[in-house]
Amino acid sequence: xxxxxxxxxxxxxxxxxxxxxxxxxxxxxxxxxxxxxxxxxxxxxxxxxxxxxxxxxxxxxxxxxxxxxxxxxxxxxxxxxxxxxxxxxxxxxxxxxxxxxxxxxxxxxxxxxxxxxxxxxxxxxxxxxxxxxxxxxxxxxxxxxxxxxxxxxxxxxxxxxxxxxxxxxxxxxxxxxxxxxxxxxxxxxxxxxxxxxxxxxxxxxxxxxxxxxxxxxxxxxxxxxxxxxxxxxxxxxxxxxxxxxxxxxxxxxxxxxx
Amino acid sequence: xxxxxxxxxxxxxxxxxxxxxxxxxxxxxxxxxxxxxxxxxxxxxxxxxxxxxxxxxxxxxxxxxxxxxxxxxxxxxxxxxxxxxxxxxxxxxxxxxxxxxxxxxxxxxxxxxxxxxxxxxxxxxxxxxxxxxxxxxxxxxxxxxxxxxxxxxxxxxxxxxxxxxxxxxxxxxxxxxxxxxxxxxxxxxxxxxxxxxxxxxxxxxxxxxxxxxxxxxxxxxxxxxxxxxxxxxxxxxxxxxxxxxxxxxxxxxxxxxxxxxxxxxxxxxxxxxxxxxxxxxx
Numbered sequence: 001x002x003x004x005x006x007x008x009x010x011x012x013x014x015x016x017x018x019x020x021x022x023x024x025x026x027x028x029x030x031x032x033x034x035x036x037x038x039x040x041x042x043x044x045x046x047x048x049x050x051x052x053x054x055x056x057x058x059x060x061x062x063x064x065x066x067x068x069x070x071x072x073x074x075x076x077x078x079x080x081x082x083x084x085x086x087x088x089x090x091x092x093x094x095x096x097x098x099x100x101x102x103x104x105x106x107x108x109x110x111x112x113x114x115x116x117x118x119x120x121x122x123x124x125x126x127x128x129x130x131x132x133x134x135x136x137x138x139x140x141x142x143x144x145x146x147x148x149x150x151x152x153x154x155x156x157x158x159x160x161x162x163x164x165x166x167x168x169x170x171x172x173x174x175x176x177x178x179x180x181x182x183x184x185x186x187x188x189x190x191x192x193x194x195x196x197x198x199x200x201x202x203x204x205x206x207x208x209x210x211x212x213x214x215x216x217x218x219x220x221x222x223x224x225x226x227x228x229x230x231x232x233x234x235x236x237x238x239x240x241x242x243x244x245x246x247x248x249x250x251x252x253x254x255x256x257x258x
Numbered sequence: 259x260x261x262x263x264x265x266x267x268x269x270x271x272x273x274x275x276x277x278x279x280x281x282x283x284x285x286x287x288x289x290x291x292x293x294x295x296x297x298x299x300x301x302x303x304x305x306x307x308x309x310x311x312x313x314x315x316x317x318x319x320x321x322x323x324x325x326x327x328x329x330x331x332x333x334x335x336x337x338x339x340x341x342x343x344x345x346x347x348x349x350x351x352x353x354x355x356x357x358x359x360x361x362x363x364x365x366x367x368x369x370x371x372x373x374x375x376x377x378x379x380x381x382x383x384x385x386x387x388x389x390x391x392x393x394x395x396x397x398x399x400x401x402x403x404x405x406x407x408x409x410x411x412x413x414x415x416x417x418x419x420x421x422x423x424x425x426x427x428x429x430x431x432x433x434x435x436x437x438x439x440x441x442x443x444x445x446x447x448x449x450x451x452x453x454x455x456x457x458x459x460x461x462x463x464x465x466x467x468x469x470x471x472x473x474x475x476x477x478x479x480x481x482x483x484x485x486x487x488x489x490x491x492x493x494x495x496x497x498x499x500x501x502x503x504x505x506x507x508x509x510x511x512x513x514x515x516x517x518x519x520x521x522x523x524x525x526x527x528x529x530x531x532x533x534x535x536x537x538x539x540x
Contacts, residue, residue: 006372006374009369014358014361027370030404033470034468042364046364079361079363080360082333083295085292086295086296121299122297122298123296124297151298152298
C-alpha cells in the first residue's frame, strides 16, 4: 500500500466516523458491524467530558436531553485536544443558538457559569496576597500600581438573576423551585484550598475586578467601581478581596523598605 | 514504598484518599496524563500526594502514534512537563491513532499495518522518546474490525517497532483476548510470539459482549472485573516471562476501592507465586 493509499485510508475512516460508513468498505475484509464500536466510543468520550463539566445544565435539563444535545454539539464542534477537560468552551454560545433550547434561553448562561466554575477549579495555583503587602502601598502609587488577580478568579455579570438560579442548583439542593428574577446580578468564582467558592458580588466590586482583569491600575479600577456605585467604599472592596484571596501579586512589587 | 512495583491500579478521582493510604507491598498507580493537563487545582494536589507515597505510571491516550500526522508538539511538551513533575517509573502510549486535521477522536483507532506504517509509527515513537527524554512502552489495541491491507501481523509490527526505536511493550492481555475473539485468532499464539525481553508492563481489565452482536463481538469496556479467561492467559504469560508490573484497569462501573484492591491483590498473589517458583528452580 502506498503512502497515498494510506492517506485515503485515513480519509475514509474520517468519513466513516462522520457517518459515511460505506467509505471504509474498500479497507474491510467483510462487512464490519464492529465499526459502530468506534463511533460509539468517540461519541461517548465527548459526551462524558461535557457531562463532567456542565453539571448544572445536565441537572436542569435531565440526563437524557443533555446527552442527546451534547452528542449533537460534539458533531458540530468535535474535540480538538486530547485533554478533554479543556473541551466545551464553545457549548454556551452554541446552546444560545440551538433551536430546541429556545424555550429555556437561560441554559446558555448556566452553561457559561459551569464553564467558569470548571476554569476556576483547574486554574494554576498561587499564593493569595495578604493585607500587609497592600498596606505598604502609598496613595500616590495607586495610579501606577496594578493588582494581579488570582489565576482562579472568574467573574460574570448578567441583566437577570442567572447567578442565583445557578447557585440554587448547587449541592446541597434545597428542592425548592427557583424562579429567574429580573434583577441584575454578578457572580465571582475563586478557589480557596481545594474548593471553588462562588459569591454574588455588588456592581462596584464587579467593576473593580473587571478593570483589574483588563490590566488597569488600582486607581483606574477604583474609578470604575465609583462609576458603578458612587456610594461604594474602596477600602471595603479591597478588604473583601483580601479576605476572599482574590489577589495574587502587586505589579510592580512595593518597596519593602518603606 | 521501597518494594519494586508489582501489581497496581488505575487511579480514579473517587479513590484518591484510599490510594494515598494504600500500604500493600508493590502497590502502584497509573493515570492518563491527559486528565492532568490543567494548570493546577485539586487534581494535581491529589496526584502529588499519591506520587509522594507510590510509584506512578503515565499512560497516554492522545499522542496518536499510528496517525498519518506526527505527534503534536504542544501535546508532547505538556506530557514532558508532567513527566518532569511526577517522575513516573513508566510512560506508555497506544499503537493507535486518534487525531487528524485538528480533530481529536476520543478513541484508539485501527490502521493498516503496512511497511510504510511501520516506518511512520517508528518515526513518531522516536520523536516522542526524544521529546520526553526517555523510553516509552507501546500498548497493543483492542480491535473491532478486520481491516484489509496489512503487511505485518500485530506481533510482527510491535516487535519491529521495539527493535527499531528501542521502545518496549505494554502488553494488554484483555486486549489480546478481545481482539483474538473479534478477529478470529488464538490469544495464546499471539502472547507466545512476544519476546519476554520486550515486555515492560501488563494490563488486565474486564470486557463485555456487544449489546447487539453478543459474544461474537467483545468490547474492551473496562467496566467489569477481569474475566477468568484473561486471568488464565495472564498466568500463562508471566509463567513464561517472569514478573512484570501489572495494572488492573477499571474506567466504567467503578466499584468501591476495596473491590479493586481485591483484584490488585489477586494479581499480586500470582506475581508472588511465579517469583517463588523462579527461586525454587534457581
